[in-house]
Amino acid sequence: MTASPFLEFIAREHPAFVHVPLGLVATLPLAMLASFRSRSPERWTRTAFFMALVGLASSAVAIFSGLMWGRQIALIPGGGFFPVVASGKQVLQRILQLHEMAALGGFLLGCLCVFLLWRAWHKDNQAALGGSPHRRHEGRRLWERGVGAPALAVGLMWLGAWGFCGKLGGIMVFGNEETNKAAAEAVEAKRLDAEAEVPVRALDYASLEPAEAVPFLSKAHGNRWGRIWVTASAIDAYKAGKPLESGAYAVMSTYEDHGGKPSEDVGPLYFLEIAADRKPKLAFYWPRVPEAQRAEVGGKDFVYWRSPDPHLASCLVCHAQGIAQSK
Ligand code: HEC
Structure with a gap:
């Protein structure tokens, strides 16, 4: 995403901006308390x-x-407003959700507080139409004086909500035990995930069983010439058009089309695996995207997408049930 330098500044300075409202709301109860004294409550x-x-x-x-x-x-x-929490391991996302709730809760309390203060001030103005300004508050009970006890209570709740919000913000910026642990676990998971950087099994497609002897033109995959390679134990099921077992996978290696014939120009690798829950897991790997074709992949010169990458949603139109054989 390319943002304007101004938006970039607004975004990066969030930790600075928050101190203005926080400082005001932290000192607000002091001004409110002062209004309960009989001297110059207005x-x-x-x-x-x-x-x-x-x-x-x-x-x-x-x-x-x-x-x-x-x-x-x-x-x-x-285009969203809240983080998506897909698993309990996403500590940062969970904290951010709470942080946003506390900020919004505080904002609503703030609206109520401003309204109550405006009303108290208004009441003073009404009273000012008659009587001396220094005597007006004397007949009132303590909690009805100045801004009034309800406004003070709402002001304190407002401060509480934003205090909590700020504490969570601090945790997200500086980390605590839980976020540090989650970050370490994510690094470890990446280290153990052999295919995090390149799809090792798809690149080794020649060790699998070819489903056909010669390349065929695949309209469904960018009008490229392709060959399909399937894990040995699943090749019979694949050829018979039966659903594959969990753990089986297929690769489609491709060549670009030159005037109706397969060329030497290698195209992307398409990968489909049947996961433990029998749902398909997909990958798309294009290590060197020629300049003329970059528009197809959002201008990138290298592409490696894996489920659940949203770029692969278009594959699921045909592959929601796993393998698709209609050639
Ligand atoms: C328009 C429908 C369609 C779309 C979109 C599509 N495929 Fe396919 N796919 C097929 C069909 C049909 C086949 C069978 C071979 C052929 O006709 O190309 C196939 C074959 C495959 C195979 C070989 C195993 C099998 O199912 O036969 C893989 C792997 C594969 N596709 C991956 C992908 C990936 C990854 C994407 C998204 C980047 C994708 N496909 C998008 C229809 C589609």
């Missing part, structure tokens, strides 16, 4: 109202920048 009510208003407005910038940042580092999917 002034403190007004101060609290503006502090809350600026805090709420600046939090909109912080929330927007957080969303942009999450999308830039691909924790939040492109």
